[in-house]
Amino acid sequence: MTDRAINLRDKLARFSEHWSPRVVAEMNDYQFKLAKLKGEFVWHAHADTDEVFIVLQGALTLEFRDRSVPLVAGEMYVVRKGEEHRPVAAEECSVMLVEPRGVVNTGDAGGARTAPDDVWV
Amino acid sequence: MTDRAINLRDKLARFSEHWSPRVVAEMNDYQFKLAKLKGEFVWHAHADTDEVFIVLQGALTLEFRDRSVPLVAGEMYVVRKGEEHRPVAAEECSVMLVEPRGVVNTGDAGGARTAPDDVWV
Numbered sequence: 001m002t003d004r005a006i007n008l009r010d011k012l013a014r015f016s017e018h019w020s021p022r023v024v025a026e027m028n029d030y031q032f033k034l035a036k037l038k039g040e041f042v043w044h045a046h047a048d049t050d051e052v053f054i055v056l057q058g059a060l061t062l063e064f065r066d067r068s069v070p071l072v073a074g075e076m077y078v079v080r081k082g083e084e085h086r087p088v089a090a091e092e093c094s095v096m097l098v099e100p101r102g103v104v105n106t107g108d109a110g111g112a113r114t115a116p117d118d119v120w121v
Numbered sequence: 122m123t124d125r126a127i128n129l130r131d132k133l134a135r136f137s138e139h140w141s142p143r144v145v146a147e148m149n150d151y152q153f154k155l156a157k158l159k160g161e162f163v164w165h166a167h168a169d170t171d172e173v174f175i176v177l178q179g180a181l182t183l184e185f186r187d188r189s190v191p192l193v194a195g196e197m198y199v200v201r202k203g204e205e206h207r208p209v210a211a212e213e214c215s216v217m218l219v220e221p222r223g224v225v226n227t228g229d230a231g232g233a234r235t236a237p238d239d240v241w242v
Binding site: 009027078 | 153170190191192
């Protein structure tokens, strides 16, 4: 627990890896994570939870099997529990993710792009 | 559920009342709310939950009984469950709050500044 505000820009400056979420805060059993995204991620779903994307910098498209949702900085979207999705970013973007502690970035898909869980920055 | 991104700036433009949170999204049993704050709020605590403040525009100070935490746009803070706090903003600021559905703005304090719960924008 800190007595200082958490500055999102400062936290983002402390890592450069893509698709590797870093935890910046916990609220109850939820975590707030920052991530830098570029390119196409894997199709996946989170069977047990919704997932929030808030775009901080740049632009992101959330692809679903039946639609695509474009997002720019200052916009957010809630991916519903169990819904297959794939984040795609032509250029690097920075996002905040909100989800329960323990959620893995690749959800049910697993594979090489699964990032370590619970890494703080 | 929408197929469009939630644009925080557009949502903020749709209300002007201070200390009157508006829900913009739900994730599981949590809500994301926008609020405009100006002046001093009442001292209160939320006995059952942490509460997240993310400053979107302007500046805010979270006063606690033993310290003050200044926040500017792009910064966040987690108020811990049961901890007495009082938000203070010399000039109008806009924040996003994240907390479980059903949390009332004045917590255990109640009184005239209690805003209606679950009002969406």
